Amino acid sequence: MTLSELNSVTPEQAYKVFESCCCAPNWVNKMVKKRPFTNTLVLQEQALRIWNNLDHVDYLAAFEGHPQIGDLSTLQKKYASTSDTAGHEQSGMSLAQQSTLEKMALLNQQYLERFGFIFIVCASGKSAEQMLELIQSRINNSPQQEIQIAAREQAKITKLRLEKLL
Structure with a gap:
């Protein structure tokens, strides 16, 4: 376009x-x-x-449009409108070892329970191991810190998607 x-x-x-x-x-x-x-x-x-x-309500609405990092099956089901872009953005997870995927799944659940929204990271160009390190480094943040970090990550994702769009 x-x-x-x-x-x-x-x-x-x-x-x-x-x-x-x-x-x-x-x-x-x-x-x-x-x-x-x-x-x-x-x-x-x-x-x-x-x-x-x-505000944070808008951030949460944006986060709802993402599958969990590493949950590649969700890309095809729940997020059909963004599955192509999200799948490409998460391509590093498709090469991950099973143990990395299992750790990511566990941390994703803990993160969701702690913050009330899924782990948001601009995954483009990142390996599964890098994303695992990021969630491990962020899971003990305060909720206020984390929503601000996730919002900055969402801004990066949106910027990339706009660039790909045009």
């Missing part, structure tokens, strides 16, 4: 496009309203500005 096409599609079509990058409804609606974008840099700046002005 080109920037010109994104600027000219209907609001409903634009909603679906932006939703594939980040499914927080408030972010998506504000991105649709910000059109037209003069260039991709402006689009990225607006995306980040809007994201940074949302």
Whole structure:
């Protein structure tokens, strides 16, 4: 898709496009309203500005659009609209040893119980072992610290998805 096409599609079509990058409804609606974008840099700046002005409820809504890291079967089932991008983003997990996947599954469950949302990390370019180290390093954070870290990771994911989109 080109920037010109994104600027000219209907609001409903634009909603679906932006939703594939980040499914927080408030972010998506504000991105649709910000059109037209003069260039991709402006689009990225607006995306980040809007994201940074949302609250934790919006962050949680965005996190809902992700499968758990390492839960590759979920990609095909629950997250059909983002499974292609999420699957590519998590490609490092597909090469993981069984013991790494098992540790990740256990830590994912502990993380979810502790924070009330799944572990969010910009997984692109990271190996399974690196992601395992990251969840281990973050699981003892305070809930406030962790939602801020996860929100920054979501912003990175959204940026990459917007870049791939155009």
